[in-house]
Amino acid sequence: MDYADSIASAADLLRAAARAAKVPAPTPWAIDRTGPADQGDVLYAENGNIVADRSADQPGEDVDLPYLALANPDFGLAVAAMLDDELNAYQAAVAGVAATFPHDETRRRDWLAARENVHTLNLARLIHEAAARNGLAAAVAP
Numbered sequence: 231m232d233y234a235d236s237i238a239s240a241a242d243l244l245r246a247a248a249r250a251a252k253v254p255a256p257t258p259w260a261i262d263r264t265g266p267a268d269q270g271d272v273l274y275a276e277n278g279n280i281v282a283d284r285s286a287d288q289p290g291e292d293v294d295l296p297y298l299a300l301a302n303p304d305f306g307l308a309v310a311a312m313l314d315d316e317l318n319a320y321q322a323a324v325a326g327v328a329a330t331f332p333h334d335e336t337r338r339r340d341w342l343a344a345r346e347n348v349h350t351l352n353l354a355r356l357i358h359e360a361a362a363r364n365g366l367a368a369a370v371a372p
């Protein structure tokens with residue numbers, strides 16, 4: 231998979247996962263620490279659906295509720311939008327370098343390779359790996 235395909239499919243994977251999640255409206259996911267003592271901390275999403283909890287009946291539970299609340303579907307959509315922006319900039323560079331070096335494939339390839347952002351590519355690879363571990367890759371990846 232090349233740079234552009236990797237970024238595009240990572241953005242699609244994140245978007246699909248975020249849209250499949252139960253997204254609360256209009257407020258973000260929230261942790262309720264006011265419930266009964268035996269309920270413990272509970273992370274709620276839309277319509278009171280429980281995303282995760284640390285209830286007293288599951289003392290071994292090590293779910294990091296503040297992290298899950300931060301990494302809610304809106305965060306996934308924001309990262310997907312960032313990947314889309316990088317993809318658009320890269321595609322513009324592809325068009326520009328083709329016009330600049332119309333007869334020199336080697337220079338075009340070298341210039342584009344230098345333009346690829348290793349951090350963005352690593353992020354895309356991590357998204358693909360996580361999606362594959364969770365059975366999402368086959369449903370979205372090209």
